Amino acid sequence: MDGASMDRVRDVTLWVNGERVSRRVAVRTHLVDFLRVELELTGSHLGCEQGVCGACTVRVDGVAVRGCLMLAVQADGARVETIEGLSDSGAIADLQAAFHARNALQCGYCTPGMLVSAAELLAANPAPTRDEIRAHISGNYCRCTGYHAIVDAIETTAAARRGEGGAA
Amino acid sequence: MSADETGLTFLDRPNSYIGRSVPRPNARRLLQGRGIYVDDLKLPRMAHVAFLRSPYPHARIRGIDTAAAKAAPGVFAVVTGAEMARVCTPWVGVLGHFKGLKSAPQYPLAIDRACWAGEAICAVVAASRAEAEDAVALLAADLEELPAAVEMERALDPDETVIHPDLGDNLAFERLLDVGEVDAAFRDAAVVVEETFQVGRHTGVCLEPRAILADWDAGEEKLTVHHSFQAPHMMQDILCKHLGLPEASVRVVCKDVGGSFGIKVHIYPDEMATVALSLMLKRPVKFVADRLESFTSDIHARDHRVKGRMAFAADGTILAAEIDDLTGIGPYSVYPRTSAVEANQVVNLVGGPYRHRNYRARARVVFQNKTPMCQYRAVGHPIAVMVTEGLVDLGAARLDIDPVEIRRRNVIPDDAHPSTAASGIRFEQLSHQAALARLVEMMDYPALRAEQAALRARGIHRGIGLATFVEITNPSAAFYGVGGARISSQDGCTLRLNPQGGVVAAIGVTEQGQGTEAIVAQVVATAVGVPMEQVRVVTGDTDATPYGGGTWASRGAGIGGEAAWQAGKALRQNVLVVAGAILQADPASLDLRGGRVVDAATGTERMPLAELGRIAYFRPDTLPPGLQPEFVVTRHYVPKDYPFAFTNGVQAAWVEVDPDTGFVRLLRHWCVEDCGTVLNPQLVDEQIRGGIVQGIGAALFEECRYDRTGQFLNATMADYLVPMAAEMPDIAVAHVVSPTLSSEIGAKGAGEAGTAGAPAAVINAINDALRPLGARVTSQPASPEVILRALGRV
Known part of the structure; x- marks a missing residue:
């Protein structure tokens, strides 16, 4: 918690990865600092803290959001899912396996946010074209891969979910 | 590759994993x-540091009133440059094998003078980063703005500000090379082409910013440094030297690193300051750069202006090349690798794939009041390849020879190795001919040319760009060790x-x-x-x-x-x-x-x-x-037979240019490269693809833009454009395999081939598309504005 703002704090209760969490937070703390520092959920990353790079993408009430553009107090009462919860529940296990098989990650820093964005696309569009995949993840910056392998992995996962084989 | 004592090569070994696309276990x-990236670590009693950074490109530090900051909530310490200099000694980024290279002593925190906008001048350590930043805002720095040397073109003018008066002028380093009979070759040439190329200043934009967590245990007298870094032993050695610690007392740990690309292999003042603060305060201190700090204090790269000439015989044979490179490196040569390496590489690499024996080069490296510049992925290569391949394409156009054909006629033949390029770089075994043949086949070059012609008739302007290149890999001690740098080869x-x-x-x-x-x-x-x-x-x-x-x-x-x-x-x-x-x-x-x-x-x-x-x-x-x-x-x-294991390759880009908007659409990209034995095909291919996209970023988007006063104008991720998925093409990769005989496994490197060749391929493709319109671009990034200006439309 940010001590300088002790006089500007608020109590919040939210559900993070299915667990009820109550904390007193400085009102200026954004959601990802809260998740990372308070809850030690370090899988969500900070890259720019201005909503451009996508490294902090998490799911709030079922919607992929930029965790750096949302204050922790705004998440009061919300259901937040992070990469840790999505991994442990197995909800995106096929996508993760496809990323692994296709080496659709290198340093891994963008990967949690990229997976949340990709999962959102696949939930809305079971048969995205490569261009649609590229458009949907175009808010997630990856410096390592050049994106080609990521597009392949998402495309493979979509095909597998449609029962068209080739799943990793 | 050679057979081992069982008579088998590794390819024969049962259950060999070599050459298989095994997924990465980690x-x-x-x-x-x-x-576990550095910022994920939390240690007992850990404190956070934030820095006051100079808002001016050049300023005298008259004094800093720290009283209000020291009294702010959560603050443990406020430390100025003079105080820190008692703990950490300064460094100078020079090496013995770069004759004449000079630089000035650099401190963890500037003491009397700040030399770029973004240089750290005071440190605040607090219980949280937020509190440290709050207190930084309370520091009252009395700064006198000084005249700044900004433009590299003016750095050597007699009336320009000399950044370090003790050094006499702003020339950090100059290299001259003159091989063969250059003047005669140009005089006797059928065609001489000439061009000035600009490669803009850009930077690494690692998604994980630089990060360091230093933990001095005064009881054990042991310093443990968790560092987002590429070279832990180098860092250990440097910490020992500048903090006066024995080697056994310093441990550097580099676990997960969120991208580096050469950014995280240099000594940064704010990181040295963080370690010094841990010693001073006897507790763990963490520094994680925010994005603004990353843009203004990570090393920048490139920033070259190269005048190039090339002489051709009537049959397209390259007779000679000549370049004059000028590069601006900011106010200091970066420690310990120095900022002379990129220009040196440009001199070494121009003309590298070709057979000509006449070559003259001059490279000048100058100081300026901008963020320091140093080695970043594919050091020097993208510049040398853009210049070389741009000149080759100009010659081909003048002689009406197809771009593939002129390269076919000029590359060093595959059976001519070992060989030496005009610049003196030595090649054990390259495969330019095989790579070019494979590329032409893979992209179906004749069909693509036919498609291009058909589309041109309909007013659609597409272009094909080629770039042949060589890449430095597996460096021996010739890279740094011979110059006195304590960097292990x-x-x-x-x-x-x-x-x-x-x-x-x-x-x-x-x-x-x-x-x-x-x-x-x-x-x-x-x-x-x-x-x-x-x-x-x-x-x-x-x-x-x-x-x-x-x-x-x-x-x-x-x-x-x-x-x-x-x-x-x-x-x-x-x-x-x-x-x-x-x-x-x-x-x-x-x-x-x-x-x-x-x-x-x-x-x-x-x-x-x-x-x-x-x-x-x-x-x-x-x-x-x-x-x-x-x-x-x-x-x-350690490689001993050759100073470097050179690899080679060739790339091609297929682009469409909209002459009304100046927008470039990347349609396809191909790369054939030869890194010797391919240990894991998928990993190599993804290195190539990632490198290509990094090169495309430089070619089309990325630029650290400064105004005339030396202020960095676009230091945010919203304003500094990087390649995102929607604009990038699918990329086809293939290999020719010429193992190095210097090792048994025969592997050379592949990490920089993509970045080396992609910009030239893209720029050449744009120019191929623009040719019927009588326009030509010679600068990176080739933004819509650059293209529209070339077309005379703005």
Whole structure:
């Protein structure tokens, strides 16, 4: 918690990865600092803290959001899912396996946010074209891969979910 | 590659993992958000530092009133440059083999003078980063803005501000080279082409910013530094030197690193300050750059203006080349690798793929009041390739020779190696002809030309751009060591066989996502003869791994891989000696395959490795007297036959230019490259693809834009454009394989080939598209504005 703002704090209760969490937070703390520092959920990353790079993408009430553009107090009462919860529940296990098989990650820093964005696309569009995949993840910056392998992995996962084989 | 003592090459070894696209074992935890990057670490009593940074490109520091900051909530300390200089000594970024290179002493925090906008001048340590930043805002710095030297073109003018008066002028380094009969060649040429090329200043934009967590334990007198970095042993050595600590007291740990690309291999003042603060405060201190700090204090790269000329005979033969390179490096040559290397590489690499023997070059490296510039992925290569390939295309157009054909006529033939380029760089074995042939086939070049012509008739302007290149990999001590830099060119690998048959491999090369740990595991598993799942790889810890250079200059696979191979062979031999004693068999008649001791001739299992481990570790009393199992081995490797293992390749881009908007659409991109033995095809291909996109960023989007006063105008990720998925093309990659004979595994590097060639391919493609419109671009990034200006439309 940010001590300088002790006089500007608020109590919040939210559900993070299915667990009820109550904390007193400085009102200026954004959601990802809260998740990372308070809850030690370090899988969500900070890259720019201005909503451009996508490294902090998490799911709030079922919607992929930029965790750096949302204050922790705004998440009061919300259901937040992070990469840790999505991994442990197995909800995106096929996508993760496809990323692994296709080496659709290198340093891994963008990967949690990229997976949340990709999962959102696949939930809305079971048969995205490569261009649609590229458009949907175009808010997630990856410096390592050049994106080609990521597009392949998402495309493979979509095909597998449609029962068209080739799943990793 | 050579046969080992069993008569087999690694390709013949049963269950070889080499050459297979094995997924990276360490990637799974990253996919689950279980990576451990520096900012994920939390230590007891940990404090956070934030820095006051100069808002001016050049300013005298008259004084800093720290009283209000010191009284702010949560603040533990406020430290100025003078106070810090008592703990950490300054450094100067020069090397002996760059004759005449000069620079000024640089301190962790500027003391009297700030020399770029973004240089740290005061540190605040507090309980949280937020509180540290709050207190930084309360620092009252009395700064006198000084005249700044900003434009590199003006840096040497007599009336320009001299940034470091003690140095006399703003010229940091100059290199001249004159080979053959350049003037005669130009005089006798059928065609001479000439162009001035600009390569803009850009930067690495690692998604994980620079980060360091220093923990000085005053009781143990032990400094542990967790660092997002590529070269832990280099950092250890430098910390010892500048903080006055013995080597045994300093441990540097580099675990998960969120991208580096050469950004995280240099000494940064704010990182040295963070370590010094930990010593001063006797507690852990963490620094994580925010994005603004990353843009203004990570090293920048490129920023070259190159005037180039090339002479051709009537048949298209290149007769000579001449360049004049000017580059601005900011106010300091960066420590310890120096900022002279990029210009030096440009001189070495221009004309590298071609047969001509006449070459003249001048490179000048100048100081300016901008963020310091230093080595970033593919150091010098993109500049040299853009200049060379741009001039070749100009010559081809003047002589009405197809761009493929003119390259075919001029590349050093595949059967002419070993060879030496006009600049003096030596090639063991390259494959330009084979690579070019493969590229033409892969992209169906004739069909693409036909499509281009048909579309031109309909007013659609598409272009094909080619770029042939050579890439420096596997550097020997010739790179830094000979100049006095304490940067290891050798690497070691230590293997330990455990009782159950598991192998722990500790190695000096490091992992930043390239797949270092995966290829080490592949090589070790193959060499020893165990399943890959039985191999655990340890990297990035000066207390735990053999001494090594880390990962940079495309050295991880070629140098680390060979050390791992040699260690694996030695461990297998040691295991077979013990197996022979237990089985009363000649060790030469045995082999280790898939974690089992087998009869070498028949493959019949003689004993599981776990049983051998049980006997060796728990019942050594049953072994013959005098037989001591040695199940820990270490082997080292450093290339000695050549200063560098040059690779080669060729790229092609297929783009569409909209002459009304200046927008470039990337349609396809191809690369054929030759990194010798391919240890893991998928990892190599993804290195190439990622590198290409990084090069495309430079070609089209990325630029650190400064105004005339030296202020950085676009230091946010919203304003500094990077390649995103929607604009990037699919990329086809293929290989020619010419293993280096300098090592048994024969692997050269592949990390920089993509970035080396992509900008030239894209720029040449744009110019191919623009040719019917009479326009030409010669600068990177080729933004819509640049293209519209070339077309005379704005």
